[in-house]
Amino acid sequence: MSDPKKLAIKDFVYDLPEERIAKFPLPVRDQSKLLLYRQGQFIDHTFTELPTLLPPDTLLVFNDTKVVQARLLMQKETGGLVEIFCLEPVAPHREVQLAMQQTGSCTWKCLVGNNKRWKGGLVHLYFEGGVLQAEREAQQEGHFLIHFTWRQAELTFAEVLERCGRLPLPPYLNRDLTPEDHTRYQTIYASQQGAVAAPTAGLHFTDRVMDALKAQGIDTAYLTLHVGAGTFKPVKSETMEAHEMHAEQVYISRSILERLLKQQGNPVIPVGTTSMRSLESIYWLGAKVLAQPELTQQELHVSQWQAYESINQPTAAQALEALLHYLDRQGTDHLHANTQIIIAPGYTFRMCHGLVTNFHQPESTLLLLVSALIGEDWRKVYQHALAHDYRFLSYGDSSLLLP
Template identity: 40%
Template sequence: MHSLSDYDFTLPPELIAQFPLSERSASRLLHVDDMSFTDRQFTDVVDLLSPGDLLVFNDTRVLKARFFGVKATGGKVEVLVERVIDNRTVHAQVRASKSPPTGTQIRLAEAFDVTVGERVGEFFTLVFPSDVFELIEAHGRLPLPPYIAHTADAFDETRYQTVYAKQPGAVAAPTAGLHFDLELLERLRQKGVNFAYVTLHVGAGTFQPVRKENLAEHKMHTEWYTIAVETVEAVRATKTAGGNVVAVGTTSLRALESASQSGELQAGGADTALFITPGYHFKTVDRLITNFHLPKSTLLMLVSAFAGYEVMKSAYAHAIAQKYRFFSYGDAMLLTYRKK
């Protein structure tokens, strides 16, 4: 299916989760096994995985990447850091009545000034006066997704972050991982399920809609990923022993598959603009834990490539009928790769 309209569906607004549940692992889990759909609790994932399986988590940490500020002229500005380039430089979206010229300064959060550098595509280069991560953590605001109506508060700052978040750099959470708490991770360890980690810094482009009806004309946003040698070794050991490589979230899957384009998973880091649509042959990932995605989104196309277009169409209809909670703070699915 390679037309945008093939990935549209009607979602009742009340099914868009606006707040996280009081407990991370209290969400629901739709177990999808071809055209069989079973309504479960997320904690049932312990029963659905086998000893020797490998869960691969994305350990990126969400930055407090949103700032409000003023230009030297007094005009209001909103800044969303997209990517940290080094400890003094970022690429960012800048919203203002007029684009700030190169060399001018913007005062952010009434706390410090950044200098505007060259444009890089749709982004501005901003030079910070001191350590980027320290200033972002001290003065920035958590950038919740555009479909969440409330302003981020202290609870969001905890819950819109996985319990294993380690590497700062994302502007959106790898949301499938939000369902895991420390108790659930320990239960999985005790069962004999193994863990490995990748880092993919999720960019704001993950929320950008696809605008081309012909998907071949869509230009995918880029994101930076890193895969350690230890993760490659864990994947190879799992495959050799006959276990399943289970990606926790589409970001973990994109990192693994991006690093597997030679046919076998390779360690290292790179930008990826991998656009996965039906017809793609998955090289590393066997199963996927993922939330429910937006209509016409690249992520809906990805899960349709993984589990089958008709399967996903029916699974989403089932989820809507059963009133599952959708998107970042919503419920999850467990999918198995439907090999062609």
């Protein structure tokens, strides 16, 4: 087994020409290409064929997070613009679901553009029926704490963002927002507001594909991981040991834990890397509460290297049962936790048996995840995609990886 801490990111490079990055979505979501990788073989398909390509009795797991309009173009008293990009809530709630329902005021960790020109004081953003004000509270490493206030007491922060924010497109698209992006940069099943980037593997699904899954006897389940801006964070260190993985909030319901327990012995296939990270985090959270039953929900956290250092490694069924018992003790039907899990070559999968995913950037942690699943064949997959005119990244084509 390779030591993931010693992995050199330069070993996960491929040449991605600019023209292969899909800058805009296809006219119809499910008409994207789908590359099937199964036991070392490659076959080209269209995404509408996915339901017939999945193994029998598969449980397909989706991330139902919804991208919020997290970019705010605010005005100084002098008229100059300051761009504020909301990353994650700090007060009065750190939990995204609660923070989105906050009224009147809140504090978020944010990135700030044109910060040097913002000497202090309030900045404003006027929207229909109100005004949003922002004030810097503190500067921390790489970001700021921004305190927001709005006078319309009946509006939640989610509603404020909906009225005056802008959708945060991935930086590599390098273009302005279009009206089409408001629908196409969301999955059709997005329901839980809080992400600042879309779980893009899900962008290919349509009602037609969902109906075909049902007709094929493929069961589906949903969890929530709010995708953070860290998903685009480049790996700048030579080895992974020096790269700090971004933390993201994951929400797990009793129903999905019960469904996963029932699924043991049959394939579980996540739609996208965020769903895969969530599912594997569920296992490690279960291992944690099995070893430390008295942990509070605030202490539920999967650290970056836990999977490679943990001595306590129960079966998947034991981990799921431990979480269900934990919910009973806590008197709740939902778990909220943070995960920094890094899935890289050397990782042993506990919950997942394949992956539906797009094609990722060179030198990214997402490429490490793909390599963990299919080994060095990731190079052949990407070479095939490049040679057969597949479109890459968020609005690009898809793959079904079955090791």
